[in-house]
Amino acid sequence: MRTDRWATIPGVGVALLPKLVCPLCWPAYAAIASTLGLGFLIRAQYLFAITAAFLLLALAALRYRARLRHGYWPALLGLASSIVILVGKFAIDSHMALYCGVGMLMGASVWNAWPQSNRSCCPQGR
DSSP states (O other): OSGGGGGGGGHHHHHHHSSSSTTTTTTHHHHHHHHHHHHHOOHHHHHHHHHHHHHHHHHHHHHTGGTTTTHHHHHHHHHEEEEEEEIIIIIOOHHHHHHHHHHHHHHHHHHHOOOOOOGGSSSSSS
């Protein structure tokens, strides 16, 4: 099994993070970040940079060997979804736009990871 498909998971995971207003999520975030020594990162000013960094990682995974898979269309869909995620989460504060962007990114990841049909193994006409 190829492992390069799993590189898009961090971008999707970070995009699903709420804007740190959920009172039930605070203890979980604090525990994870403190365990890793990253307690200073759970602030609103760092959240945009972290989200953008993980989305760039997801875009790099979509771009990696794009010519051998389904071309550059999944990567372009991933770029559009990353823009929708960042705008929906930080500019207009729209949960609908955020979740639509996450769905688009997941769709681009599945599209990119979906195996291509190998038509060269079968002769024409069968």
